[in-house]
Amino acid sequence: MKLKFALLITLYIASTCFAKYVPTPEMAMTLPTAKDTVKWVPQHMDGSATGIIFELVPEGQNINAWKEMVAQQITFTKDSAFKHINGWEKMIKNGDPNVEVTRMENEDGSYLVTYTSKAFNEYSIRRFVKASDGIYAIAYHVRLNHMDKERIELWNRLINEVELIPNPEKSR
Numbered sequence: 001m002k003l004k005f006a007l008l009i010t011l012y013i014a015s016t017c018f019a020k021y022v023p024t025p026e027m028a029m030t031l032p033t034a035k036d037t038v039k040w041v042p043q044h045m046d047g048s049a050t051g052i053i054f055e056l057v058p059e060g061q062n063i064n065a066w067k068e069m070v071a072q073q074i075t076f077t078k079d080s081a082f083k084h085i086n087g088w089e090k091m092i093k094n095g096d097p098n099v100e101v102t103r104m105e106n107e108d109g110s111y112l113v114t115y116t117s118k119a120f121n122e123y124s125i126r127r128f129v130k131a132s133d134g135i136y137a138i139a140y141h142v143r144l145n146h147m148d149k150e151r152i153e154l155w156n157r158l159i160n161e162v163e164l165i166p167n168p169e170k171s172r
Contacts, residue, residue, distance in 0.1 A: 020048060021049050022047035023049065023076055024169055024170060025131075026170065027136060027165065028164070028165050028166070028167045028168065028169075029072055029136050029138060029162055030163050031072065033056065035158055036154065036158070038058045038059075041056060041057065041058075041059050042055070043056060043066075044063045049076070050077075051075040051076055051134070052072075052074045054073075055070070056070045057069050066143075067142065067146040068141065068143075068146065068151070071141065073138075073139070074134055074137075075135045075137075079135070080130065081109065081110070081128050081129070081130040081135055082111075084130075085111055088113075089101055095117075096118070096120055098119070099117040099119070100117075101114070101115045102114045102115075108129075109129075110128060110129040112126075112159070112160065113125075113126045113127075113128065114126070118144070122142065123142050124142075125139065125152070125156055127139075127159045127160065129164055131164055140158075140159060
């Protein structure tokens, strides 16, 4: 099942980014949306030589008016996860100087980062995982006025279960 969702996102990214150079990632990140009762649908995807982003929202919502969103992102970099997160956090704080950010290093070397931003009207749980070709991230975002303790607990658990697996497209 994990391979199926990782393959699905890899194929989607590859098929929609063919017009410009996008490296084929070394790894694929499992997508935990199947373990949620919400039906998630792709809304935005973009890729370049520096990275890939893939965003999903619940069915009936759209990328411009979402209440919840799941995002996967790959940043092609040789930076450590720690250095990458420092730059990412600086970018977030440039957008909202009052953002509340927490960071925890997991036993596997990945980082779990949360933030609450009134300026962005969102709470986010994001996990960063270092791989040989870059930093892979999975995030769950929810608008502040739609926060639900059970959903946040669910997504905290799901994000921590995400795995990197060898990208099946690399063997083709």
